[in-house]
Amino acid sequence: MSEAGNIGEAPLERQLSVVNALGLHARAAAKIAELVGRYDCQISLVKDDCEAEADSVLSILGLDAPQGTKLVARCAGPQAGEALEALDGLFRDKFGEGK
Amino acid sequence: MSSGQGEKILHGVGASPGIAIARAMPLAHHPVQVPFRNLAEGGVEAEVERFRRALAATEVELAQAKQDLGEGLTEYGYIIEAHLSILKDKLISRRVLDIIRERAINAEWALSLAVTEARGVFQDIKDEYIRSRFVDVEYVTDQVQRHLSGRGLVDLSQIREKVIVVAHDLSPAQTTRMDMDWILGFVTDMGGPTSHTAIVAQAKAIPAVVGLENVSLAVREGDLVVVDGSTGAVVINPDEETLHAYREKQEAYELYAQEILAEAHLPATTADGHSLAVGANIELAEEASSVLRYGAEYIGLYRTEFLYISRTTLPDEDELYEDFKSTASQMAGRPVNIRTLDIGGDKFASSVVLAPEINPALGLRAIRYCLKERNLFRAQLRSILRASAHGKVRVLFPMISGVGELLQAKAMLDEAKNDLHAKKVEFDSDLQVGIMVEVPSAVAVADLLAQHVDFMSIGTNDLIQYALAIDRVNEHVAHLYQPLHPAVLRMISQVVRAGRGAGVKVAMCGEMAGDQRAVPLLIGLGLDELSVNAQSIPRVKQIVRLTDRQVWRELAAEALRFPTASQVQAFIDRKLAQHFPGLTLPRANRGRGVV
Numbered sequence: 001m002s003e004a005g006n007i008g009e010a011p012l013e014r015q016l017s018v019v020n021a022l023g024l025h026a027r028a029a030a031k032i033a034e035l036v037g038r039y040d041c042q043i044s045l046v047k048d049d050c051e052a053e054a055d056s057v058l059s060i061l062g063l064d065a066p067q068g069t070k071l072v073a074r075c076a077g078p079q080a081g082e083a084l085e086a087l088d089g090l091f092r093d094k095f096g097e098g099k
Numbered sequence: 100m101s102s103g104q105g106e107k108i109l110h111g112v113g114a115s116p117g118i119a120i121a122r123a124m125p126l127a128h129h130p131v132q133v134p135f136r137n138l139a140e141g142g143v144e145a146e147v148e149r150f151r152r153a154l155a156a157t158e159v160e161l162a163q164a165k166q167d168l169g170e171g172l173t174e175y176g177y178i179i180e181a182h183l184s185i186l187k188d189k190l191i192s193r194r195v196l197d198i199i200r201e202r203a204i205n206a207e208w209a210l211s212l213a214v215t216e217a218r219g220v221f222q223d224i225k226d227e228y229i230r231s232r233f234v235d236v237e238y239v240t241d242q243v244q245r246h247l248s249g250r251g252l253v254d255l256s257q258i259r260e261k262v263i264v265v266a267h268d269l270s271p272a273q274t275t276r277m278d279m280d281w282i283l284g285f286v287t288d289m290g291g292p293t294s295h296t297a298i299v300a301q302a303k304a305i306p307a308v309v310g311l312e313n314v315s316l317a318v319r320e321g322d323l324v325v326v327d328g329s330t331g332a333v334v335i336n337p338d339e340e341t342l343h344a345y346r347e348k349q350e351a352y353e354l355y356a357q358e359i360l361a362e363a364h365l366p367a368t369t370a371d372g373h374s375l376a377v378g379a380n381i382e383l384a385e386e387a388s389s390v391l392r393y394g395a396e397y398i399g400l401y402r403t404e405f406l407y408i409s410r411t412t413l414p415d416e417d418e419l420y421e422d423f424k425s426t427a428s429q430m431a432g433r434p435v436n437i438r439t440l441d442i443g444g445d446k447f448a449s450s451v452v453l454a455p456e457i458n459p460a461l462g463l464r465a466i467r468y469c470l471k472e473r474n475l476f477r478a479q480l481r482s483i484l485r486a487s488a489h490g491k492v493r494v495l496f497p498m499i500s501g502v503g504e505l506l507q508a509k510a511m512l513d514e515a516k517n518d519l520h521a522k523k524v525e526f527d528s529d530l531q532v533g534i535m536v537e538v539p540s541a542v543a544v545a546d547l548l549a550q551h552v553d554f555m556s557i558g559t560n561d562l563i564q565y566a567l568a569i570d571r572v573n574e575h576v577a578h579l580y581q582p583l584h585p586a587v588l589r590m591i592s593q594v595v596r597a598g599r600g601a602g603v604k605v606a607m608c609g610e611m612a613g614d615q616r617a618v619p620l621l622i623g624l625g626l627d628e629l630s631v632n633a634q635s636i637p638r639v640k641q642i643v644r645l646t647d648r649q650v651w652r653e654l655a656a657e658a659l660r661f662p663t664a665s666q667v668q669a670f671i672d673r674k675l676a677q678h679f680p681g682l683t684l685p686r687a688n689r690g691r692g693v694v
Contacts, residue, residue: 022412026181026184026229026232053189053190055189056188056189057184057185057188058185058190058191058217058220058221059188059190059220061220061224061229062220062223062224064224064226064229066226
């Protein structure tokens with residue numbers, strides 16, 4: 001596994017908004033976890049003082065994030081940039097729920 | 100009474116009638132005891148491997164269960180998918196490995212620690228639906244525990260012996276995986292007459308008793324259990340005498356059920372020539388064909404919530420239309436009352452987001468929710484209208500509390516009609532509109548409401564809950580849920596009179612309409628239509644045919660004079676036993692009287 005990337009650098013951050021009508025319910029959480037699993041990086045989702053590991057459905061559900069919630073995604077690892085880009089797209093696409 | 104030493108009798112709520120006698124199959128909700136062991140030096144990797152094997156075995160089982168889902172149950176595939184993702188979740192799987200390695204303890208103990216941690220994460224979730232889904236985490240981890248303990252499969256789809264399922268509570272995920280051919284009855288600690296277990300049991304015509312509080316502790320695997328779904332009695336390890344009495348009662352019940360089914364297709368007409376329409380309540384379009392076998396003359400209540408439950412996206416207008424159209428076509432011109440969405444209260448759909456409420460039964464639910472979520476409501480109204488081109492479809496608005504709300508709902512219906520008309524989409528321009536009368540305020544203004552509708556249907560489950568202030572799923576007050584309470588009877592009578600005054604038919608579509616003791620009273624009170632679960636139709640029709648309507652009218656007039664529910668009940672039981680001993684036959688053998 002690559003030890004390079006931005007180890008030692010500050011993790012990348014990105015603001016995300018939950019815009020889909022259903023919020024981060026089980027299926028949306030499953031999509032996030034599945035996407036994150038494809039990249040070589042660690043992502044956490046932060047809401048106020050709660051932090052969830054983005055590759056765990058249960059952890060994401062624990063965020064309790066209905067529509068309108070603002071989150072910060074914090075990402076470290078070789079593919080951090082790409083992963084954040086993809087994650088951003090998934091949120092904007094409303095997890096394919098169309099609402 | 101009984102002199103048996105081992106015999107034990109418990110009383111709960113009879114949720115589905117009939118008698119079942121078989122060995123108990125208890126479903127342990129939690130493993131009885133999780134063993135603790137410190138691992139021997141160097142034993143960590145072997146333990147890790149043992150845990151991985153248990154995970155893999157659980158995964159194979161879940162995947163198999165998903166494959167085995169029959170027609171019509173594919174929706175539940177989503178629940179199993181959720182179970183699979185929980186199984187693979189790092190909060191469970193990786194966390195257990197970490198604990199085993201860090202603390203050198205056995206997998207069972209590590210798993211129970213991980214579950215406790217996950218429970219902590221869930222505890223603070225505000226969304227009640229998500230929070231309640233922790234039962235899925237428990238279900239999945241129980242399966243892993245079972246594999247770890249090396250116990251054989253207690254998977255209910257694999258039962259090959261007739262059993263009575265004993266559980267603390269049953270979830271939809273569990274009941275859909277049961278092979279009903281082998282399950283003769285259900286008994287549970289939790290639940291009321293309208294709980295999930297009750298609905299499944301009624302749909303499958305399997306006797307069930309719920310709300311027993313601690314039956315799951317009282318019964319051991321292999322105990323002989325008698326379930327009397329008509330009286331709510333459960334006998335554990337009955338002695339010879341009791342067993343014999345119940346076998347006779349069972350035979351009598353089955354004979355009776357066959358006899359009345361043979362006449363179910365005939366109309367329900369009293370001896371003096373007054374007909375009552377007897378219809379069915381359904382929850383799925385697929386039920387339409389089976390309700391016809393039981394003699395349903397129409398569908399008095401199509402509950403549309405199941406179209407929204409167990410999914411994360413809303414059904415769109417076309418999907419709803421196809422479903423309603425299929426129901427209407429199967430009923431071939433017989434009326435189908437489609438109730439618009441009744442979400443909220445005790446019914447939650449995963450595709451509908453509801454804010455947590457302290458008092459959901461009094462909150463944003465049913466028509467109130469629909470008038471707020473206009474797009475969702477519009478899709479329902481348009482799909483119902485479009486389906487009305489394929490049969491006799493009628494729309495039924497739930498939870499109407501006054502005229503203002505009704506007019507708002509009707510205005511939206513008119514809007515949908517105008518829109519469809521402009522687009523030249525076919526629909527029945529005379530589509531009949533009805534309301535559920537289930538809020539006490541609607542009873543008080545029933546005469547005003549009647550002027551704006553084509554029919555009214557009394558929903559007793561909610562009306563009783565609201566009128567008596569009893570939460571029907573709360574096992575501590577469930578016994579105060581009294582359909583024969585004088586207040587309830589007066590309300591029914593008032594609605595019937597309001598309907599008469601406006602020339603509007605009055606139906607009843609709650610559980611009460613299928614209760615054999617209540618039916619004579621309901622005929623006497625003057626209801627025009629009764630809609631019940633399909634299995635009850637033959638019995639209801641048979642009661643209607645017993646005698647003249649006038650006899651029931653006198654019975655009702657007299658019943659209205661008693662001050663308490665138990666007096667009303669005793670009076671009716673006495674009258675029926677006197678004049679129609681055959682009517683109470685399934686219960687008469689034991690001479691139990693009022694239960």
